[in-house]
Amino acid sequence: MKGVDMSWYIYLPIAHHSVLLPVIVGLGFLVGLLSGLFGVGGGFLMTPLLIMIGIPPTVAAASDSNQIVAASASGTYAHYRLGNVDVKMGLILLIGGVIGGTGGVQIIKLLRQLGNADFLIQLTYVIMLGGVGSYMFLESLQGLRSKEAKAGSPVRKKESAYARLIRRLPFKTNFTKSGIVISPIVPLVLGGFVGILAAIMGVGGGFIMVPVMVYLLRMPMHVVIGTSLFQILFTCINVTIMQAHSNHTVDFVLALLLLIGSTLGAQFGAKLSRKLKGEQLKILLASLVLAVMVKMLIGLLLEPHILLSYYGGD
Amino acid sequence: MHLRKPLLMLLSTVMLLVGAGPASSAQIPALEIHPAHLDISTFFSGRQIALSGSIPSDRDVVIEIKGPEEKSAFNMKGRVGPFWMNRGKVELEKAPFLYVVLLPGEKEWHGSLSSSGLGIEQLKQTLVIKPRSANLDVVFPRFVRLKQSQHLYGELNGAVQYSQPAGGMKHFDAKFYFPSSTVAGKYKILNRLFQNGRLEETTVRSFTVEEVGFIKAVRELAFDRGLFYGILCVLIALFVGAVIGLLFRSTEAH
Numbered sequence: 158m159k160g161v162d163m164s165w166y167i168y169l170p171i172a173h174h175s176v177l178l179p180v181i182v183g184l185g186f187l188v189g190l191l192s193g194l195f196g197v198g199g200g201f202l203m204t205p206l207l208i209m210i211g212i213p214p215t216v217a218a219a220s221d222s223n224q225i226v227a228a229s230a231s232g233t234y235a236h237y238r239l240g241n242v243d244v245k246m247g248l249i250l251l252i253g254g255v256i257g258g259t260g261g262v263q264i265i266k267l268l269r270q271l272g273n274a275d276f277l278i279q280l281t282y283v284i285m286l287g288g289v290g291s292y293m294f295l296e297s298l299q300g301l302r303s304k305e306a307k308a309g310s311p312v313r314k315k316e317s318a319y320a321r322l323i324r325r326l327p328f329k330t331n332f333t334k335s336g337i338v339i340s341p342i343v344p345l346v347l348g349g350f351v352g353i354l355a356a357i358m359g360v361g362g363g364f365i366m367v368p369v370m371v372y373l374l375r376m377p378m379h380v381v382i383g384t385s386l387f388q389i390l391f392t393c394i395n396v397t398i399m400q401a402h403s404n405h406t407v408d409f410v411l412a413l414l415l416l417i418g419s420t421l422g423a424q425f426g427a428k429l430s431r432k433l434k435g436e437q438l439k440i441l442l443a444s445l446v447l448a449v450m451v452k453m454l455i456g457l458l459l460e461p462h463i464l465l466s467y468y469g470g471d
Numbered sequence: 472m473h474l475r476k477p478l479l480m481l482l483s484t485v486m487l488l489v490g491a492g493p494a495s496s497a498q499i500p501a502l503e504i505h506p507a508h509l510d511i512s513t514f515f516s517g518r519q520i521a522l523s524g525s526i527p528s529d530r531d532v533v534i535e536i537k538g539p540e541e542k543s544a545f546n547m548k549g550r551v552g553p554f555w556m557n558r559g560k561v562e563l564e565k566a567p568f569l570y571v572v573l574l575p576g577e578k579e580w581h582g583s584l585s586s587s588g589l590g591i592e593q594l595k596q597t598l599v600i601k602p603r604s605a606n607l608d609v610v611f612p613r614f615v616r617l618k619q620s621q622h623l624y625g626e627l628n629g630a631v632q633y634s635q636p637a638g639g640m641k642h643f644d645a646k647f648y649f650p651s652s653t654v655a656g657k658y659k660i661l662n663r664l665f666q667n668g669r670l671e672e673t674t675v676r677s678f679t680v681e682e683v684g685f686i687k688a689v690r691e692l693a694f695d696r697g698l699f700y701g702i703l704c705v706l707i708a709l710f711v712g713a714v715i716g717l718l719f720r721s722t723e724a725h
Contacts, residue, residue: 166516168651170682170689175516175651211652223704230712235719279556394705401701405693409704416708420715457554463620465613468544468560 171408172216178414180210185418189228192419193235193426194433195382195442200225201286201364201449203415212411213467219400220408220415222393227416228423229390235427236383243334243380247387249341250370253348254362254392261353279457285354286450289368294443296372300436319373335376335384347373348388363389364446371439378435501525502534502662502676509649509680517651520678522573522660523644528636531665532643533580534573535589536678539656541568545614561610564599568654569623573645576629578668584626587670589663591615591624622650655682 168175184206188199200221207217236242326340347369351362363385370381401407430438505521526532542564549558572590574580584590600607618624627647634642657679664672682690692700 166514166651168511168513168515168686170686171693173652173654223708226705227708227712227715230709231716234713234716280554397705397708398698398701401693401704402697405697407693407701407704409689409693409700409707412704412708413711416711420712423712424715424719457556459555460550461548461555463613463616464548465610465617466546466548466557467617468546 167410169408169411171406172212172411174211176210181411181414182418185224185415186422189419189422190426191445192228192386193232193423194430195367195438215404215406216408219404219406220411222396222400223407223412224415224419225389225393226397228419229386229393231420232386232423232427233383233390235424236386241379241383242387243332243384244387246332246335246344247384249344250348250366251388251391253345254352254388257349257352264353279453283450283454283457285365286446286453289365290443290446290450293368293439294447297436297439297443335380337375339374344374367442378438379430382430502660502674504660504676504678508678511655511680511682511686513685515651517649517653519646519648521644521646523642524662525640525642526664528639528641529666531575532631533589533663533665534631534645535661535663536647536658537567537570538658539568540565561605562601563614565597566594569658570594571624571647572626573630573647574626574628575631575633583665583668590626621652623652653680655680
């Protein structure tokens with residue numbers, strides 16, 4: 158049935174699957190690069206890729222969390238040295254994320270009781286990715302065009318209802334690294350919202366958190382990346398320990414191979430992010446988010462090759 | 472005189488054992504398996520096993536490889552509006568994890584297999600589906616297709632090769648590649664002797680697949696001490712992340 162050179166294969170003890178070593182390290186490098194470049198964990202991209210090469214979905218998601226610990230630790234460290242981590246903001250978002258995540262798990266339980274939870278999760282994915290990706294793409298494109306056109310005098314925009322609400326909130330705090338003065342209630346609530354979505358969608362939430370920090374907290378892009386990685390680091394430590402303890406789905410060998418690639422990739426990504434402009438970074442991330450959204454939408458619309466899948470999978 | 476009756480009984484028993492028609496020892500196909508068992512170690516990527524033996528030249532041999540029985544849960548896919556989504560869960564019990572039939576290539580075997588209760592289609596008779604309301608006729612073909620896509624189920628025509636007959640006997644050889652997704656456990660290799668498409672005799676050999684060394688140690692740690700294993704995974708990840716970070720820092724410093 159098979160006749161390939163086997164010297165580059167390695168067996169994964171929890172996934173029950175052998176993989177080609179350079180492929181896994183290469184995948185890790187690619188996702189680590191994105192992590193360092195955009196401040197996302199990359200779970201939304203890595204987990205589907207691992208499933209495509211035959212790793213069981215539950216093992217793919219849990220082991221990916223473990224490798225993100227290394228990539229985000231490496232990326233956080235690199236960004237911290239560059240002065241891009243707002244620890245105060247990161248901690249508040251993290252607290253909100255934990256509260257929201259706990260609520261999100263309850264919502265998932267309720268959805269499962271009502272039936273069709275899996276479909277609702279996938280649809281949420283498509284809507285969120287489509288909405289966030291399209292908005293970021295168009296906004297960044299406009300930003301680039303307006304800079305290119307060097308439009309003369311700046312136009313004073315009318316203050317939005319969101320901005321007025323933010324301005325009225327109490328306990329104003331100075332987030333020095335981010336260069337903003339805002340009530341901690343805002344990042345706490347937004348962190349909670351992202352936590353709910355992340356729990357429902359089963360991902361770390363970096364790709365939602367980054368736009369939230371850019372557009373709703375008005376933080377500078379480079380601080381957003383470092384702070385997002387800081388928050389993802391703690392989220393993924395929690396997920397890895399929980400999954401290993403409760404479900405026995407963390408494949409250490411798979412995670413180790415991925416993280417060797419991802420930690421290297423994260424360092425290159427952090428360096429590369431300094432060379433690219435904020436708008437360019439946003440357009441690249443938006444394109445990636447939109448590509449994943451299109452892939453998921455096609456998956457929902459096309460008839461599957463086999464009309465049966467292992468429970469716990471897609 | 473009273474020794475005559477036991478003597479006659481003993482003689483008749485010996486006659487039965489030696490001369491009993493189709494169960495004659497000369498016709499029972501002896502099977503050699505190489506390797507005798509399979510170890511799943513760090514660099515396991517599937518492994519080929521070789522099966523061989525000798526049979527009378529007017530017989531055919533069919534080899535079944537199956538095991539271990541498992542209970543699995545599946546999502547059923549269905550269409551709602553324009554979308555394909557999971558529509559219900561089914562469980563299948565008593566299905567072998569792996570089921571392969573190795574066949575000689577010259578004949579059409581479907582009829583012979585069915586009449587002898589062999590082959591993938593026959594597995595349906597032993598399967599237990601839950602919930603009971605689920606339709607096995609719908610689920611079973613999908614289940615087989617899923618297993619075939621993983622190279623775990625198959626009826627492989629031409630997998631058994633014969634040598635030229637000599638002295639009323641012929642040698643047979645067959646090869647099977649256990650895929651990388653093979654799980655540890657007890658498998659059965661059944662050697663079936665056929666004459667004119669009719670099953671005559673079967674011999675059963677046990678075949679063990681087991682995890683060894685590092686793979687076994689990781690699995691035991693993950694399943695027996697999950698919390699410690701999880702913390703260890705995090706610490707190693709943090710350590711690798713920090714080391715790579717420091718390496719890059721020292722590279723930048725030069």
